[in-house]
Amino acid sequence: MSAKEEFIEIYRANVHREGADALLDYLENKSDFFTSPASARYHGAYVGGLCEHSVNVYHCLREYLARERVQELYGVEAPDESVAVSALLHDLCKIGCYKAGSRNVKGSDGKWTAVPTFYYEDKLPYGHGEKSVYIISGFMKLTRPEAMAIRWHMGFSGGEDSRLVGQALQQYPLAFALSVADMEATYFLEREDGEPSAGKH
Numbered sequence: 001m002s003a004k005e006e007f008i009e010i011y012r013a014n015v016h017r018e019g020a021d022a023l024l025d026y027l028e029n030k031s032d033f034f035t036s037p038a039s040a041r042y043h044g045a046y047v048g049g050l051c052e053h054s055v056n057v058y059h060c061l062r063e064y065l066a067r068e069r070v071q072e073l074y075g076v077e078a079p080d081e082s083v084a085v086s087a088l089l090h091d092l093c094k095i096g097c098y099k100a101g102s103r104n105v106k107g108s109d110g111k112w113t114a115v116p117t118f119y120y121e122d123k124l125p126y127g128h129g130e131k132s133v134y135i136i137s138g139f140m141k142l143t144r145p146e147a148m149a150i151r152w153h154m155g156f157s158g159g160e161d162s163r164l165v166g167q168a169l170q171q172y173p174l175a176f177a178l179s180v181a182d183m184e185a186t187y188f189l190e191r192e193d194g195e196p197s198a199g200k201h
Helices: 003-014 020-029 049-065 068-072 080-089 129-137 144-151 162-171 173-189
Strands: 098-106 112-120
Touching: 003 020, 003 049, 003 080, 049 068, 049 080, 049 173, 080 129, 080 144, 080 173, 129 144, 144 162, 144 173, 162 173
Parallel strands: none
Antiparallel strands: 098 112
């Protein structure tokens, strides 16, 4: 099963609120979500990387929330629909931002060759997590925990005031869980050459 097929299967099985079908239609037919990379040069920097990353984050989030310690000691839980919405849609902010191009790389022989790459150009500079919330909200309503999770999914790796990040993660455990799942997918599942990726996503 391709990442796109898996994404759609998970989405249709779990997301049933008003506007969900319109949002999926937008992703499939009116955006580059399923062909976009997840980053320009780090994790998922290839066609389809964004969808694959979103599916990876979904699985990481489900497994984190299923941990006995998380459920019994921390009391963190979330409906299946919230897990799917938060994980699958957290990076919609990247839609339409990556353009294919090339860059010159110096080989071991000292010669320069053009290699394919992606360039980041955001035509709607609304932020990162907040932009994803904005896009989703144009199609369907988010619960407050979902909105907070998506808004703060970068955790402390983002550029926001760390006091605000800490308050959000403490007040909305789904936000903390999503940030952990996002980092796990980025730095472990999607690392290249066996080494953790070295940049932001």
